[in-house]
Amino acid sequence: MSPPSLIDAHSDLSGAAPVALSYELFPPRSPEAAETLWTTIREIETTDPDYVSVTYGASGSNRDTAVDLINRLLTETTLRPLAHLTCVGNTPQELAEIIGGLLDHGVRGILALRGDLPKDGSQPAPGSLRYAQDLIELIRRVEQRRSALLCAGKVAVGVAAYPTRHPESPSIEHDVEVLLAKQRSGADFAITQVFFHTEEYSDLLTRARRAGVTIPIIPGVMPLTSLRRLKRLGELAGVDPAPQLMDRLAAADSDAERRRIGVAATVDLANAALDAGAPGIHLYTFNEHGHALDVLDRLALPRPVRPASRRLTLSRSQELASEELAGQELASQGLAS
Incomplete structure (x- = not known):
């Protein structure tokens, strides 16, 4: 047996890692929405996040506005964009061109997603990619062709993780196997879909680690302040939000009271994830900074000291x-x- 290395003998060389902070934004659908979005961007920029993710519509339906937003983030702000990319309905050639364009513009992080299947039940065009795992492998292939251009910044590839069973999955165990397959294809980290109960993140982490998933799994946390949004996302995720929280929000007699209740519940959710070992917090903003920053203000996140x-x-x-x-x-x- 080989003797332990010098590094193995000093397990505390790197010290405690700072907690990552990130936000999610989506491209604006109107000039008025763009004005609101850029107010949010300037506000969250003051918190110096590690990155902001930019969503991508089904089958690239908002591709141009998403790319425009990413380019403006790169040129007009200090924020680092993480570009969402979906693969359903797109051929490898189409996606390779999109990936190459993102990298050429300076993007160094891509969230590789399958995307929603066509609602009309139609089949994707022949040759289209079907799974996020395929997209990860394509990103790595495009990256490899640009290796000399990326010597000062390789590409980080993220994927989605599910604290509760994916609506199309046969079981939560199958979801973990899919996450493990994404890791084997080259994923660097995962961000969870929204969840509503404090134990759900820790349960996912336990299942994933037992299965061999070693990449960071970052909890995606949504400010739990909007009753309508909670109901809608609960339907999409196939999960019922906490009944007690829903009752309290419904009984609140003012927006300020609902905000106070929802922010407190969100902080509890985030702190439970951090206590379970979460390496970061990803805040879903819905392009509104106020409630997200209220949550951040109440979280004692150890953040890195920037140059x-x-x-x-x-x-x-x-x-x-x-x-x-x-x-x-x-x-x-x-x-x-």
């Missing part, structure tokens, strides 16, 4: 945003007079 140059860049970015806003206000006043 001074990055903090200065962040500060300058905020100054430019303020100057732009002031200019718009002056212009509107001039028009009004």
